Amino acid sequence: MKDKNSAMIGDGAVEEYDPIPETCEEALKRWDEGASIFTVEMGGLGPGYEQCIHILTFEIVRDQLAAGPLPNFESPEPRHEWSEWGRMAITRTDADVGGYSGAQVGAAKNLAYLCLRDGWRNAVRSVPEDRLIQVRRDWPK
Numbered sequence: 001m002k003d004k005n006s007a008m009i010g011d012g013a014v015e016e017y018d019p020i021p022e023t024c025e026e027a028l029k030r031w032d033e034g035a036s037i038f039t040v041e042m043g044g045l046g047p048g049y050e051q052c053i054h055i056l057t058f059e060i061v062r063d064q065l066a067a068g069p070l071p072n073f074e075s076p077e078p079r080h081e082w083s084e085w086g087r088m089a090i091t092r093t094d095a096d097v098g099g100y101s102g103a104q105v106g107a108a109k110n111l112a113y114l115c116l117r118d119g120w121r122n123a124v125r126s127v128p129e130d131r132l133i134q135v136r137r138d139w140p141k
Contacts (some may be wrong), residue, residue, distance in 0.1 A: 020121045024061050027120040031058045036134045042107035052097045054135045056108035059089035070116050
């Protein structure tokens with residue numbers, strides 16, 4: 001995938017536009033605006049299953065950005081906090097998607113953590129290109 005695309009802006013000038021947001025803040029802003037966002041296929045079981053994962057991913061990102069520093073889940077001692085991380089987002093959105101599977105929750109938490117830790121662009125670009133997909137907040141309706 002090319003790093004950047006050209007886009008026309010209001011006055012006819014050409015602006016460079018990277019289709020993969022650099023930060024989680026930028027990705028969340030695009031999501032909230034209803035724009036398409038490049039991300040990583042996490043489930044491989046079809047677009048509806050994937051959409052649920054990404055709805056939860058963005059809500060976990062939203063909550064963590066509001067909460068402050070990212071917990072360190074990589075320390076060697078067991079972390080019970082991982083099982084509770086994202087609980088508010090899960091509770092808030094579970095009924096809207098018809099309930100999450102445990103695998104969807106795990107995939108969403110993993111993607112959210114990697115994106116928060118490494119930045120959206122770095123996390124998305126760290127996977128094979130054939131796993132890149134586009135998602136939108138308002139799909140499907």
